[in-house]
Amino acid sequence: MYPAPFRYHRPMTLQDALLLLVRYAPNSAILAGGQSLIPLMNLRKVRPGTLIDIGRIPGLSRMSFSDGVFSVGAMVRHQSLCEGEVERLGLPICFLRVLKQIGSQIGNLAIRHRGTFGGSLALANPASQWTLLSVLLDANVVIASTRGTRRQRYADVLGPPAQTWLGPDEVVLGADMRLSNLNEVFGFAQVAPSAGRPAMAFSLVATQRDDDRILNCRIAIGACTPRPLRLYSLENELANSRRAWREDIALADIIRSEVGHLQMIEGTDCRYAREIAVAAITRALKQAMMQ
Incomplete structure (x- = not known):
């Protein structure tokens, strides 16, 4: 068409x-x-x-990392977050590794060379990996209009599925993401029908640990839900836990009890979608804790 x-x-x-x-x-x-x-x-x-x-407007393709804040311009391409300049910013190795892992799951190479970080945030597709990252890291988006420039939490900008509360005269210029602890380790897992297909569920996890004990963690889920979500109750449940993450069945049971109340995206089998969500979160947590 x-x-x-x-x-x-x-x-x-x-x-x-x-x-x-x-x-x-x-x-x-x-x-x-x-x-x-x-x-x-x-x-x-x-x-x-x-x-x-907005492809020719200068300054929108910049990235920087300073004082623990990772800033990404709206016109930064998906592939640019996987290789090249991003590798020279001084980002923590574990975070750089998960950036590459997330970016590599977006469509195919042609899409990654054309698609942009800002476009993903503005369109707020529930299956967008960068919206998941922005929610997990509590990103502030930079929004411009003729009235001036403002910053707002991305989680507060998100509206109903694939919508935001941006005004019709506003444009996203980029986002600032604070890495709260440079010693955090990350895990990402995506469940999709096949490579290059939209995700059915994905999860991103950031944890701090002491040997085999989770000191604290941040967990986000997306694609299967109308918008990406932080799972605060699950984070609290796992904080200071020592053994649960080692036992797949026990960990899955904890996660299942926490995601059972979540609203799944319209048109899906909710029971099936929740099981996929449990699998994605479990894999992401295990990946983070094995690093």
């Missing part, structure tokens, strides 16, 4: 892009990588009258 007719603008400055958003709002959309938006337009699930391409 072909998209409905639309205007196309490619501003060279952020100010011009923001003015175009105001001019054409609410019937406009920001085009970053287009790997999620364009297929939706082709299926006519979304019909923006105007596309505003």
Whole structure:
């Protein structure tokens, strides 16, 4: 299928892009990588009258790591978070390893070279790996409009499935993610029908440990839920535990009891989806604790 007719603008400055958003709002959309938006337009699930391409606006492809904060610009490509400059930022080895692992699970190589970090956050697809990372690390997104620039917790920006509370005249410029402890170890697990297919469930875990004891942990789940979620009750349950993570059945039972109340994404078999979620969380935890 072909998209409905639309205007196309490619501003060279952020100010011009923001003015175009105001001019054409609410019937406009920001085009970053287009790997999620364009297929939706082709299926006519979304019909923006105007596309505003931010690909040539300077400064949106930058990454930095300073004082424990990892900053990622909106136009950073998925593949750029797997290799190249990201390896020279001084990120903790374990975090760099999980970044590469997450990025490698996104679509195929062509999609990873075109798709962008900011596009993933703005479209908020429940099966987006970067939304999961942003929720786990309690990221602050940088949002711009003609009224100025503001920062807001990404978890608070997320709305109903595949929607955000961004205004029609606002654009995501990037996100700041704080690594609360540089000694944290990470684990990521994804369950998908096959390589390159959208995930049915994935989980990301960050833990601090002392030998075989979990001191504290952060756990997030996504793809199977309407939006990525932090599992605070499970985090509290596992904090200071020593043996449960070593026993697969015991660990799965703890996780199952905590995810049993979660709402699953519409149109799925909830019982099956919860079992997949249990598998993803269990694998992510085991991976983190084995490092």
